[in-house]
Amino acid sequence: MGERKKAIEVSGLVKRYDDLVALGGVSLVVNRGEVFGLLGSNGAGKTTMIHVLTGILTPTEGTARVAGVDVVRDPLEVKRRIGYLPETPALYDRLTGMEYLQLIAGLRGMDPRSIDGRIGRFSENLDMTRHLHLRMGAYSKGMKQKISFMAAVFHRPDILFLDEPTSGLDPRYSEYMKDFIRGYSKKGGTVFLSTHYTSFAQNVCTRVAVIHRGGVVGRGTVEDMLAKSGTVDLAHAFIELTGGPIHTGDRG
Amino acid sequence: MILGADLITARRHLWHRFKTHPFVSIMFFFTTLVTLTMAIQILYFLNRMDWTDSGLQLDRPLTAVLFFSVVLARGMMNTYRKLFEARELLVPFSMPIRPREIVKAKFLGNLVYSVVLYGTLFLMTLAMMGALGHWVWIPPGILLEGILLLVLANAMGFVFPLILQIRNRTRKNRSLALAGTLLLISMVLVQGAYRGLLYYPTLGLLAVSFVVWMPLLDGDIIPGWLWQQSKPFRVLWLDRRVDRRGGLITGSGRWSGERFVSRKDYLVLLRQRDMMAVLFSSVMIMAVQVGLYMFMGPHSGFENVEPEYSKYVYPLFLALSIYLAGVLQFALLGLSSVGMEGRSLWILKTQPVEAVTVVRGKARLILAVGLPVMLLVALPLPLLDGMPLPVTLFFLLSSVSLSLAFTGIGIWSGARLPNFDETMKYLPDLMAQFTIVFLCLFIALVLLGIPAAVMRLDTWAGVVAAAVGIGWGYTALLWGIRWGAVAFERIQSDEYL
Numbered sequence: 238m239g240e241r242k243k244a245i246e247v248s249g250l251v252k253r254y255d256d257l258v259a260l261g262g263v264s265l266v267v268n269r270g271e272v273f274g275l276l277g278s279n280g281a282g283k284t285t286m287i288h289v290l291t292g293i294l295t296p297t298e299g300t301a302r303v304a305g306v307d308v309v310r311d312p313l314e315v316k317r318r319i320g321y322l323p324e325t326p327a328l329y330d331r332l333t334g335m336e337y338l339q340l341i342a343g344l345r346g347m348d349p350r351s352i353d354g355r356i357g358r359f360s361e362n363l364d365m366t367r368h369l370h371l372r373m374g375a376y377s378k379g380m381k382q383k384i385s386f387m388a389a390v391f392h393r394p395d396i397l398f399l400d401e402p403t404s405g406l407d408p409r410y411s412e413y414m415k416d417f418i419r420g421y422s423k424k425g426g427t428v429f430l431s432t433h434y435t436s437f438a439q440n441v442c443t444r445v446a447v448i449h450r451g452g453v454v455g456r457g458t459v460e461d462m463l464a465k466s467g468t469v470d471l472a473h474a475f476i477e478l479t480g481g482p483i484h485t486g487d488r489g
Numbered sequence: 490m491i492l493g494a495d496l497i498t499a500r501r502h503l504w505h506r507f508k509t510h511p512f513v514s515i516m517f518f519f520t521t522l523v524t525l526t527m528a529i530q531i532l533y534f535l536n537r538m539d540w541t542d543s544g545l546q547l548d549r550p551l552t553a554v555l556f557f558s559v560v561l562a563r564g565m566m567n568t569y570r571k572l573f574e575a576r577e578l579l580v581p582f583s584m585p586i587r588p589r590e591i592v593k594a595k596f597l598g599n600l601v602y603s604v605v606l607y608g609t610l611f612l613m614t615l616a617m618m619g620a621l622g623h624w625v626w627i628p629p630g631i632l633l634e635g636i637l638l639l640v641l642a643n644a645m646g647f648v649f650p651l652i653l654q655i656r657n658r659t660r661k662n663r664s665l666a667l668a669g670t671l672l673l674i675s676m677v678l679v680q681g682a683y684r685g686l687l688y689y690p691t692l693g694l695l696a697v698s699f700v701v702w703m704p705l706l707d708g709d710i711i712p713g714w715l716w717q718q719s720k721p722f723r724v725l726w727l728d729r730r731v732d733r734r735g736g737l738i739t740g741s742g743r744w745s746g747e748r749f750v751s752r753k754d755y756l757v758l759l760r761q762r763d764m765m766a767v768l769f770s771s772v773m774i775m776a777v778q779v780g781l782y783m784f785m786g787p788h789s790g791f792e793n794v795e796p797e798y799s800k801y802v803y804p805l806f807l808a809l810s811i812y813l814a815g816v817l818q819f820a821l822l823g824l825s826s827v828g829m830e831g832r833s834l835w836i837l838k839t840q841p842v843e844a845v846t847v848v849r850g851k852a853r854l855i856l857a858v859g860l861p862v863m864l865l866v867a868l869p870l871p872l873l874d875g876m877p878l879p880v881t882l883f884f885l886l887s888s889v890s891l892s893l894a895f896t897g898i899g900i901w902s903g904a905r906l907p908n909f910d911e912t913m914k915y916l917p918d919l920m921a922q923f924t925i926v927f928l929c930l931f932i933a934l935v936l937l938g939i940p941a942a943v944m945r946l947d948t949w950a951g952v953v954a955a956a957v958g959i960g961w962g963y964t965a966l967l968w969g970i971r972w973g974a975v976a977f978e979r980i981q982s983d984e985y986l
Contacts, residue, residue: 254983293838293982317841327832327986331760332753343749344840372760 243305244269244396244427245290250299252285252451259285261451262299267429267444272422274442275431276471278479282451283431284324287398290429291321304395317345320389324400324431326381330374334365334384337373341388355391362413363387378405386414390421397421399430403437415441435471445471449479496598503918523931526617554680557638560603564646567599572710573650573717574911588710592647592703600643606919607639630689637692641675644699651706654713668702671695746842750850751857757829758822764858767822771814771862775869778810782873807870807884808941812933814866815891818859820929823899823969824922826851827977828907828915834985845974852900852970856892863888879948883940886955890936893962895929897969904976909985936961 245267252260260282267273277283288294290303292312301308304318329337338356339349347355360366363383368376373384382405389397399418403411418428418441432438438445439459446456455462455478459471466474476482572578572595581591645668652668655661675695678688758764782803785791791799827848830837837847867888871881902925906917916922936958944951 288982288986291839293835295981313841313843316839319839321835321839323835323986327835329753329757329833329836331757336753336756340749340753341836341840344746344837344842346746346841349749 242268244271244303245273245429246302247286247290248300250286250289250301251297252282252289252294253297258451260289260296263448263451263453264299265446265453265456267427269427270422270425271444272418272428272430272442274438274445275429275448276433276435276438276445276475277431277448278433281448281479283433283448284400286448287321287400287429287431290315291319291398292316318395319398320392320394320396321398322382322385322389322400322402324404325378326385328373328376328381328385331372333372334369334376337384338369338388338391342392345392347392352391356387359387359391363410379407379410382406383410390417394426396427396429399428401432401434402430403432403434411437435475439471447475447478454478496601499598499602499918523927526621550680553634553638554676556635557642557675557679560607560639560642561646563603564599564643565650566646568595568647568650569717570911571595571599572647573654573714576718576911578714582711582714587707589704589707592651592706592710596643596647596700596703599646600640602919603639603643604636607635610923611635633689634692637689637696638679641692641696641699644696644703645672645675648699648702648706651703651709651713654716655706655709656712656716671698746846747850747853750837750842750847751854754826754829754851754854755858758854767817768858768862770817771866774810774814775866778806778866778869779873781806782870787874803870803874803876804880804884807867808887808933808937810870811863811867811884811888811891811937812930814863815888815895815933816926816929818862819855819892819895820899820925821916821922822855822859823852823896823901824903824906824917824925825908825915826855826900826903827973827980828903828909828917830907830985831909831911831915832985834909834980835982838980838982843974844978845970848900848904848970848973848977851903852896852966852973855896855899859896860889860892863892877948879944879952882952883944883955886952886959887937887940890955890958890962891933893959894932894936894965897962897966898925898928898932899969901969901973901976904973904980907980907984932965 243266245265247266248264250260250263251258263282263286275283275286285294289296290301290308292308292315295309303315306314306318308315332340335352338352342349342352342355360369363386365380365383365387368380373381376384382402386402389399397418402414402418406414415437418430422428422443428441430438430442442459444456444458445462446453447462448454455465455474457465462471462474463469466477468474572592578591582588648668649672652661652664655664675692678691678695755764788799788803791802827834864885867884868881870876871884876884902917902921906921908915908917940951940954940958943954
């Protein structure tokens with residue numbers, strides 16, 4: 238596979254916290270224009286993986302390249318090329334949405350006055366226009382998710398990291414998010430998303446990997462995964478790969 | 490349960506800090522020892538110095554009042570931070586327990602922490618006195634008095650904020666009047682009006698009355714907490730007016746990443762009232778100077794002080810004022826400058842902006858806000874007492890050098906030991922705060938003391954030495970920014986998320 242085709246390349250990635258192994262030697266490749274889904278249960282290592290790839294957490298061992306750039310050696314260049322939406326975005330409660338977007342524009346070296354043109358379409362689609370001049374402390378969980386999404390995409394990054402992108406969003410905006418991801422990928426953008434919503438991943442991802450206890454236990458296209466598990470539902474494949482169903486007792 | 494959780498959290502926090510920053514922790518410990526040694530030496534020197542007819546005696550009532558005021562102020566701040574501003578209390582408040590149980594746990598936690606902290610400092614002082622062989626006279630009964638004052642001040646520190654949250658105005662005013670009267674009685678007692686046989690029982694009675702008062706405010710705790718939780722979203726007219734002047738503070742001209750960080754910090758600090766609180770403290774320091782002058786008059790009229798020493802009284806007081814304002818305005822703001830990002834630090838960390846730009850932006854705001862205030866703190870006494878021009882210049886220049894140096898220290902330690910806990914106002918633990926304050930004292934002694942010594946030999950040479958001090962202060966600032974940036978770069982996502 239040509240180097241220029243690779244958007245993300247991870248090799249033998251390990252992240253240890255004392256005795257706890259959050260990532261135990263993960264290797265994977267994501268191609269340009271792909272929507273890649275990292276599936277895993279709670280605490281499987283998905284967020285740790287994204288933190289390493291976005292340059293905010295140093296791995297214990299292994300290498301990771303994003304947009305052809307080593308995340309440990311040149312994290313700044315990586316950050317220039319990416320957009321990141323965390324699972325539960327902690328924001329500056331005392332800033333308004335607009336002030337926050339202007340801050341992000343400024344830190345990315347953009348003219349804050351150009352912000353209106355860049356966010357106009359997003360804020361209308363996400364119904365955020367009337368909320369942009371309110372302090373973010375008063376935002377609901379969904380509104381926080383929407384403003385963080387706008388901040389992650391308005392500079393048109395090459396690669397988007399989305400950690401549970403539909404968290405806190407109602408079905409209408411979840412659908413919008415799916416459409417956006419598909420459209421973004423069609424235009425050549427790469428999306429690396431982490432989720433435990435298998436139906437969402439099945440709808441938007443071109444390839445997926447299942448991570449369990451810090452290691453990749455399955456990977457391939459959605460069709461491959463379904464064929465291997467012999468079902469039409471990615472959830473079943475996921476359950477089989479992550480230890481099988483949990484049997485409840487009489488009282489749950 | 491809650492007390493246990495608080496104590497375990499505090500213990501783990503200390504242990505984690507020692508594990509992650511062993512070198513800094515050891516360095517801080519030694520700085521504390523050095524500063525204690527210096528303090529003991531100064532006390533020993535002052536005790537031996539015969540500069541009035543009767544000789545200078547360390548004033549026990551004054552020390553007690555200062556101690557009581559510090560613990561009281563800290564107790565009140567802690568009540569706001571750990572009770573009313575703590576969002577995580579939503580879970581305990583929704584449990585089938587009475588709110589007073591939570592207040593009791595928070596109060597006991599605070600008390601235990603205070604006893605451990607002040608007890609450790611006291612024991613360390615005794616040990617250092619022993620090691621140095623310089624025993625400063627310690628009055629009998631001081632231990633009992635200290636413990637009673639700790640309980641009383643901590644209990645008052647909880648009751649006052651609780652009263653202020655009462656929504657019924659009549660009951661609130663009545664409670665405030667009663668608590669205010671008891672505070673007044675306590676202050677009169679502590680400042681030495683009465684030291685008879687009943688002194689300790691009276692202090693104990695006052696402490697018990699405040700401890701008993703706490704559970705009686707049970708019904709006001711949750712409404713007060715809810716009101717405080719909604720407070721950040723209110724927009725005050727002052728905010729809007731000062732917001733518009735933000736450009737003056739954060740600079741004009743081309744927008745840079747550094748300027749954006751400054752502006753963000755400016756808006757956040759302004760809206761969470763921290764900046765106002767610090768500015769208010771500095772204005773109070775100015776007011777105390779003016780008040781002191783109005784009370785004591787020109788130095789030439791001092792009767793109890795030898796004429797050759799009287800001219801040093803106001804300069805010494807001014808130096809102390811500059812030091813205090815500098816610590817508040819620069820060191821402590823710098824100390825919380827990285828921690829104040831809290832869980833939102835991911836925002837700065839995921840943008841393509843260099844760590845040095847972030848740290849410089851933070852330092853820039855601290856200096857832009859603090860420097861004018863610092864110059865104002867340095868002016869009233871020289872003007873009122875008619876100090877000569879070189880002396881006035883000396884203090885203005887020294888205040889600039891201290892501002893630069895304290896910002897450097899604050900910003901470095903803020904990035905090295907960040908505390909992302911909002912309930913602690915993003916400041917590191919008290920021991921680290923004390924150490925920074927002591928470190929600043931040491932630097933103030935160098936940056937003010939050396940030029941002052943030169944000034945005694947030659948007035949204008951002293952002014953030149955103070956100007957050179959600005960160079961040293963600037964060096965400390967650059968050092969703080971450089972190493973602060975290195976520390977900022979090393980902060981990992983698992984430390985704040």
